[in-house]
Amino acid sequence: MSEGEMARLMEEVEEKKKLIATIRNKPWRMKRRLVLLREAQQFVDKFEGALGKGKGRKWYAYKVMMTKKWIKFQRDFENFRTACIPWERKIKEVESHFGSSVASYFIFLRWMYGMNLVLFGLTFGLVVMPEVLMGLPYGSIPRKTVPRAEQDTAQDYSVLMDFNGYCKYSVLFYGYYNNQRTIGLLKFRLPLAYLMVGLGTFGYSLMLVIRTMAKNADVGGGDGDEGEFTFAWKMFTSWDYLIGNAETADNKYASITTSFKESIVDEQENQKDENIHLRRFLRVLANFLITCSLGGSGYLIYFVVKRSQEFANRDDLSWYEKNELELIMSLLGLVCPPLFETIAELEDYHPRIALKWQLGRIFALFLGNLYTFLFALFDEVNTKVLNSIGRMFEYYANFSLPVNDSDATPPPMDPGDVILGPCWETAVGIEFVKLTVSDIQVTYLTILIGDFARAVIVRFLNYCWCWDLEAGFPSYGEFDISGNVLGLVFNQGMIWMGAFYAPGLVGINVLRLLSSMYYQCWAVMATNVPHERVFKASKSNNFYMGLLLLVLFLSLLPVVYTIMSLPPSFDCGPFSGKEKMFDVIMETIDLDLPAFMGTLFSYAANPGLIIPAVLLMVLAIYYLNSTSEAYQNANMELKKKMQMARDEEKNRRNNTDSTNQVMKDLEDLLPNRSLAPPALPEPG
Amino acid sequence: MGTTASQLDKGMLSEYQELTFLTKQEILLAYKRFSELLPKEETNGLSYRIPMNAILELPELKTNPFNKRICMVFSTSDSHDGSLSFDDFLDLLSAFSDSATLEIKSHYAFRIFDFDDDGTLGRQDLEKLVNCLTGGTVDTSLTPEEMKQLIDNILEESDIDKDGTVNLSEFQHVISRSPDFVSSFKIVL
Numbered sequence A: 001m002s003e004g005e006m007a008r009l010m011e012e013v014e015e016k017k018k019l020i021a022t023i024r025n026k027p028w029r030m031k032r033r034l035v036l037l038r039e040a041q042q043f044v045d046k047f048e049g050a051l052g053k054g055k056g057r058k059w060y061a062y063k064v065m066m067t068k069k070w071i072k073f074q075r076d077f078e079n080f081r082t083a084c085i086p087w088e089r090k091i092k093e094v095e096s097h098f099g100s101s102v103a104s105y106f107i108f109l110r111w112m113y114g115m116n117l118v119l120f121g122l123t124f125g126l127v128v129m130p131e132v133l134m135g136l137p138y139g140s141i142p143r144k145t146v147p148r149a150e151q152d153t154a155q156d157y158s159v160l161m162d163f164n165g166y167c168k169y170s171v172l173f174y175g176y177y178n179n180q181r182t183i184g185l186l187k188f189r190l191p192l193a194y195l196m197v198g199l200g201t202f203g204y205s206l207m208l209v210i211r212t213m214a215k216n217a218d219v220g221g222g223d224g225d226e227g228e229f230t231f232a233w234k235m236f237t238s239w240d241y242l243i244g245n246a247e248t249a250d251n252k253y254a255s256i257t258t259s260f261k262e263s264i265v266d267e268q269e270n271q272k273d274e275n276i277h278l279r280r281f282l283r284v285l286a287n288f289l290i291t292c293s294l295g296g297s298g299y300l301i302y303f304v305v306k307r308s309q310e311f312a313n314r315d316d317l318s319w320y321e322k323n324e325l326e327l328i329m330s331l332l333g334l335v336c337p338p339l340f341e342t343i344a345e346l347e348d349y350h351p352r353i354a355l356k357w358q359l360g361r362i363f364a365l366f367l368g369n370l371y372t373f374l375f376a377l378f379d380e381v382n383t384k385v386l387n388s389i390g391r392m393f394e395y396y397a398n399f400s401l402p403v404n405d406s407d408a409t410p411p412p413m414d415p416g417d418v419i420l421g422p423c424w425e426t427a428v429g430i431e432f433v434k435l436t437v438s439d440i441q442v443t444y445l446t447i448l449i450g451d452f453a454r455a456v457i458v459r460f461l462n463y464c465w466c467w468d469l470e471a472g473f474p475s476y477g478e479f480d481i482s483g484n485v486l487g488l489v490f491n492q493g494m495i496w497m498g499a500f501y502a503p504g505l506v507g508i509n510v511l512r513l514l515s516s517m518y519y520q521c522w523a524v525m526a527t528n529v530p531h532e533r534v535f536k537a538s539k540s541n542n543f544y545m546g547l548l549l550l551v552l553f554l555s556l557l558p559v560v561y562t563i564m565s566l567p568p569s570f571d572c573g574p575f576s577g578k579e580k581m582f583d584v585i586m587e588t589i590d591l592d593l594p595a596f597m598g599t600l601f602s603y604a605a606n607p608g609l610i611i612p613a614v615l616l617m618v619l620a621i622y623y624l625n626s627t628s629e630a631y632q633n634a635n636m637e638l639k640k641k642m643q644m645a646r647d648e649e650k651n652r653r654n655n656t657d658s659t660n661q662v663m664k665d666l667e668d669l670l671p672n673r674s675l676a677p678p679a680l681p682e683p684g
Numbered sequence B: 001m002g003t004t005a006s007q008l009d010k011g012m013l014s015e016y017q018e019l020t021f022l023t024k025q026e027i028l029l030a031y032k033r034f035s036e037l038l039p040k041e042e043t044n045g046l047s048y049r050i051p052m053n054a055i056l057e058l059p060e061l062k063t064n065p066f067n068k069r070i071c072m073v074f075s076t077s078d079s080h081d082g083s084l085s086f087d088d089f090l091d092l093l094s095a096f097s098d099s100a101t102l103e104i105k106s107h108y109a110f111r112i113f114d115f116d117d118d119g120t121l122g123r124q125d126l127e128k129l130v131n132c133l134t135g136g137t138v139d140t141s142l143t144p145e146e147m148k149q150l151i152d153n154i155l156e157e158s159d160i161d162k163d164g165t166v167n168l169s170e171f172q173h174v175i176s177r178s179p180d181f182v183s184s185f186k187i188v189l
Helices: A003-025 A030-051 A057-084 A088-098 A100-134 A157-161 A190-220 A230-237 A246-269 A276-313 A319-344 A351-398 A424-464 A481-498 A504-527 A540-565 A583-591 A595-604 A607-652 A661-669 B002-007 B010-019 B024-037 B067-074 B086-095 B102-113 B123-133 B144-158 B168-176
Strands: none
Touching: A003 A030, A003 B010, A030 B010, A030 B086, A057 B024, A088 A100, A088 A246, A088 A504, A100 A190, A100 A481, A100 A504, A190 A481, A190 A540, A190 A583, A230 A246, A230 B123, A230 B144, A230 B168, A246 B123, A246 B144, A276 A319, A276 A351, A319 A351, A319 A424, A351 A424, A351 A481, A351 A540, A424 A481, A424 A504, A481 A504, A481 A540, A583 A595, A595 A607, B010 B024, B010 B086, B024 B086, B067 B086, B067 B102, B086 B102, B102 B168, B123 B144, B144 B168
């Protein structure tokens, strides 16, 4: 075979291979596709062997075999991956009863669970396990021992519930970790690992969120202008094909009818002015009331945190006083959203716009609460740090404390007797853990009372009540998608903030998400009814992801601030004895890495290098922005061209029928009857 | 599961994986559900055609307002009675699966909505569509004026060449801009 023929054959083989890869994209009948597939595969098999003659034969055959194996491996891996995804059945059941919008919450929950599982694996494998396996055991050094004074009560249930006692001096919290530079036979650098895992948590979460956002943006098909195809979309895309339950289907019918009627009326009513001044006044009033309540809730939290600092000095606290802070924060998160909704009735917005306002307000509420809590907490931390500096001097004056690695000389006194300085990081960690736990408790209790008890009451009291409880006042609850999603997002924010000070927090969160999945699935199926009013905040997937991204950045700030500027406690945690936490990196560069890396890093940290790098990034952003604008303009031009082409086509339509795309499709449906006009018989 | 797997041999299984958007588990599950609908004496599941009313008993299709149209569109039977063979069933699941492309879904959606099979969506098609969506009972359907208004609005939005009907490319143009279509046009066994 000549070179030219071989090249042509190779091309044909490539074409057939491409056909095989894309055959599932063609809207043909299975039989036709099967026939084509078999044909193409036979062709490829037959000629691939023939092509293997001449130079590079072995290499070509090898390449072909590897490609085949790779494709098969990919397909098996995809199958395996889909089989591993948990809870498919559960979510499908929820989907068929409640439609895809409620199910999207559970899909989000599952995604969060996956992310937290990876974070847990990182923390557990790189920080907790090495300390447990290779570090000093409990009771060997002061930071790992319960102080003598607390030892009697250290096992009490109430003390453990507060995360004091044995809990406080365990791997759960920052204070337990020793600051030895390397531990064990493998010379594992624990402080470095601790810092890297802390920062790596954020890095991984960031990468995952952005990747998911990019994937969602792809499917969404770019921004369609909201009002462009309202009626057509309502017609063609409003039915949810996942619905498998008659009651849900009836609800869907009703809501579609309502939305049709509404939009028809909307079109006619667009000019209605009404009393615009009254409306404006009411809106301003509503916003003012809501700002007041947001301010009020922020102040309440600040006040309660200050009170809890006073409580810390007393010993005789009732259960309420001990848990006041967490209770107040969770209750605020529970009471304010319905309050906002009631106030928002004054505003009289279209429901979709009202939902956006509501979401924005709840977001502001959670954010305000979280940051007030943080500021109050850091106030406390600063006090502790100032105290501890004083104590540090007093300390060194009176005791000789072995701060660094010591496997040889035990301290002169029993570890339980050594007085420890205030360990502010553990205190912060304890606060976050308590907050998370109380948040979990409040959420579960709300579902139990607000949904389950309500359903039981409505179902059983209905027999002996004056009005129809099921149709009238309380009736069954609807699943609050936005409230639950926001709760999840903010819970994750708290985890991100607290994970640096309490490595056990991620494990607690994994357990929480796991139990939440089962509990909420059960609750939704047993006690909720499908929404009456179904409308999707259409690009809501990316909206919640964007919220998560924002919360990620906001929770990154406090942690990075502490790493960079606050001095670590001098006698607890993996960074004790250092001036700043990131000194551990400097130490590693100096001692562990070869000399030239140190000089490299010192050059890289030079402002003379960093400022041009920042400028370069700004220029890159500007360039990409202008390219994307150019693409958008090109898009517009192409659309106009398409429009003109269609007009031309319409004019030529009367002349050439058989070239019409639609006719081609029909021919496909009825392969035996050709719709083209029969050819005239040949003369002669 | 042993008997079903042996009836669907490995060669066919891998071919189906090439031809559809379904994974191996989904194809096996489809085969299992399909065999449950077969009458007892029928042993070769791959060539038998299940009649339409049996298919409509599946919970995923039972409450769908377009179930009959779906069966008619995917059926390749010569008598146009909506009966589905296993190949047709897989075609159906593939078009409605999560990984199917927008083009496939919009193509089949167009065929489903085209009640009179004339290749375009005319006024009657759109009217029937609206009636299906509103449940078909007397108290939920629209009045004739509302219906006319609605259809006028739709044609104004989507009919670019102003010939009074929506053809495939106009339909695909409208659908491709919709953010909800791909996620709602899904059926999972």
